[in-house]
Amino acid sequence: MTNTLILLRHGQSEWNEKNLFTGWVDVRLTERGRGEAAAAGTLLAESGMLPDVLFTSLLSRAIQTSNLALEAADRMWIPVERSWRLNERHYGALQGLDKAETLQKYGEEQFMEWRRSYNTPPPALDDSNEWSQANDPRYAGIDGDAPRTECLSDVVTRLVPYWESAILPELNSGKTVLVTAHGNSLRALVKHLEGISDEDIAALNIPTGMPLVYEINEDGTPTGAGRYLDPEAAAAGAAAVAAQGK
Numbered sequence: 001m002t003n004t005l006i007l008l009r010h011g012q013s014e015w016n017e018k019n020l021f022t023g024w025v026d027v028r029l030t031e032r033g034r035g036e037a038a039a040a041g042t043l044l045a046e047s048g049m050l051p052d053v054l055f056t057s058l059l060s061r062a063i064q065t066s067n068l069a070l071e072a073a074d075r076m077w078i079p080v081e082r083s084w085r086l087n088e089r090h091y092g093a094l095q096g097l098d099k100a101e102t103l104q105k106y107g108e109e110q111f112m113e114w115r116r117s118y119n120t121p122p123p124a125l126d127d128s129n130e131w132s133q134a135n136d137p138r139y140a141g142i143d144g145d146a147p148r149t150e151c152l153s154d155v156v157t158r159l160v161p162y163w164e165s166a167i168l169p170e171l172n173s174g175k176t177v178l179v180t181a182h183g184n185s186l187r188a189l190v191k192h193l194e195g196i197s198d199e200d201i202a203a204l205n206i207p208t209g210m211p212l213v214y215e216i217n218e219d220g221t222p223t224g225a226g227r228y229l230d231p232e233a234a235a236a237g238a239a240a241v242a243a244q245g246k
């Protein structure tokens, strides 16, 4: 028996539009992002993929996206669980910086190392920085301290146990599960699901607002690669993410 998992990156955020490194900074959706979120929900309904349960991060752009998508799909009533483990990768001292200026200042190699390497986190963000989340009450419950920076492997480490203990059991109880999260937290989950190597994951970009569907076996493995419900629009969106800063 397999069950359906739908991954959805939030719609365009205010800082996606401004081309700023975002991470855990709690920015909202733009008008375009709200439209993308609603369109994703309409596409789910048209495809007959109605979620039974929702998982989101603690960040407003993912919460807004799931609300708008579920409203469009007439599924606002489904149960929801929110976790910091689905948050975007914490971007450390890059949070709040302009991507194009950072590329200019540090050069392509360093820029891509911070942005897409598996094991190199950016420098840590100082707690006194205006974009720090050190004193944000929503993270008070995290065991140990909230991160001050993360690389993708750190995200895999915090996300996979949650996938196994919280999300997979819902799939295995026969539910269609919607996970609304972020570019890099979804890259971490896709890496885990598809067994993508540390090197190859650098080339994977997730577009905003495009439902990505898997059929999941009981042991948590997918039956095949993920499938975008609108493959052409998803390819264009992923290319735009890859080109950020250039």
Ligand SMILES: O=C(O)[C@@H](CO)OP(=O)(O)O
Pocket: 016, 020, 021, 022, 023, 024, 088, 091, 115, 183, 184, 241, 244
């Ligand atoms: O800024 C960020 O938090 C992420 C996602 O928007 O950007 P990137 O694609 O550069 O990792």
